[in-house]
Amino acid sequence: MTREHEDLLGMLAEVRKRLLIPAHGLSDADAARRTTVSELTLGGLVRHLATGERLWLQILKTADGSLPEGMLDTDQYAMSETLTHWLSAYEKAAAETDEYVASLPSLDIEVQLPATPWSPPQPQFWSARRIVLHLIHETAQHAGHADIIRESLDGANSTAQLA
Structure with a gap:
């Protein structure tokens, strides 16, 4: 594994951790509760990212542009x-992503993306690099959403929970 692999996977691990802090100690009812005008919930965000990691890993592995189910x-x-x-599910998907990305000899490999209605x-x-960067971006963006949702639920926030 190269230094680049280590750096990118390390950053991905960091943003995953930041995403999960707001979910700590929540009941299923609170995890499913909407706290803003958005449809987002903490449980829904975790589901979205678990599913997303699984789908992006499938895209990375097949590399042929096929649309994952x-x-x-x-x-x-x-x-x-x-x-x-x-x-x-998120923990499992993250471990599988990390293992596969770490096994790649280079992050320069090219992957054809599936055709979607928005493509x-x-x-x-x-490149595999861009896919990992996309996962970092997506996870970090949703970590911010998770902070807002949790603070709206009970006043808790990641800063206080990290202390």
């Missing part, structure tokens, strides 16, 4: 199972 799921933010279920008409290719 569930990628177009319009209900991906709904907490359909328990929070414990989604936390476990440009021509085929799109991303």
Whole structure:
């Protein structure tokens, strides 16, 4: 594993941790509760990211532009199972992503992205590096959402929970 692998996977691990802090100690009812005008819930965010990591790993592994099952799921933010279920699924997906990315000899490999309704008409290719950077971006963005939702639930925030 190269230094670049270590740095990117380390940053991804850090933002995953930041995302999960607001979910600590929540009941399923609170994890499924909307606290803003948005449809987002803490449990839904964890589900979305667990599913997202699994889908992006499949895209990375196949590299042929095939559309993974569930990628177009319009209900991906709904907490359909328990929070414990989604936390476990996220942990498993994260470990699988890390293991596969660490095994790549280079992050320069090119992966054809699946065609989606929001894709440009021509085929799109991303490097493995860009996929990991996308996971970091997506996770960090949702970590901020998770902080807002948790603070709206009971006043807790990541800063206080990290102290």
